[in-house]
Amino acid sequence: MYFSSNALARKMEKLANESWKKVDLSPSHAYLLMIAIEDPGVQPGTLSNEMQLTPSTVTRFIEKLEEKKFLVRITEGKITNVYPTPKAKKLFPKLKECVNDFFKAYAKILGKDESFELLNGMHKLADKLPD
Amino acid sequence: MYFSSNALARKMEKLANESWKKVDLSPSHAYLLMIAIEDPGVQPGTLSNEMQLTPSTVTRFIEKLEEKKFLVRITEGKITNVYPTPKAKKLFPKLKECVNDFFKAYAKILGKDESFELLNGMHKLADKLPD
DNA sequence: TACTATTATTTGTATATACAACTATTTAAA
């Protein structure tokens, strides 16, 4: 089980990377960016929850995206808000394309039904597992 | 899908780490070690295939396990053979216990049937995905 | 009001893993 889920994740990762190549971002970065574009001012803590990643990982991602001029952080007191730059907003349609590409890519390989079921199963399983 | 498989893998990883704590090895290292114990002289290339990991990753793992005196490498010409040390052989029963613990741990959380099905699904999926 | 506890985020450091380039060796072809 352990190795299966790992191997699967790695292969998925590879497939996903392909689809996101055209924006030169890793899937995780792109996903974070999309959330920030759709919800400007979102806080790192929220991102961490939504993406099921630790706060430190989120910080690292934001740093990268800030370097690339896709995001800016504005900190006031203990809370930080993350905003997309115009450059990021301009990229948004392309990001959605990538999501679509990825969808198509794996649906093609796996077939719709099967992959849907599996997705469901993984969700259920992940929900049951402790954080 | 991408995030589900990733999140699942990360949670699995965590659960597995718990189970392997008592031998102070990561699941991947332990798995490699078990193969080497059961098939003394196994070559890195074979390990790489069986574990679905790149050769470089396998090299790194073997290095770690060599440091810990669980494995030795004997290179002749272009091929390398990996042998378990007595220390490793002595550890074998404990390693199997860990496998068992992990099995129990996730079967308990997920229920037998469901987890079995899911495992199957993941296998099928992983097989279809390109390397 | 001062003291403590909680919350939000960042930083330092470590691990798993990959890719691409490199080395060494063996095999095949000319």
Added chain:
DNA sequence: TTTAAATAGTTGTATATACAAATAATAGTA
């Protein structure tokens, strides 16, 4: 037999991610 191609493994370097400790700010309590 010299040369080219294939094979096996290692090394340099990079990415994603985590944990634990540090920092800073706010809230809650005495």
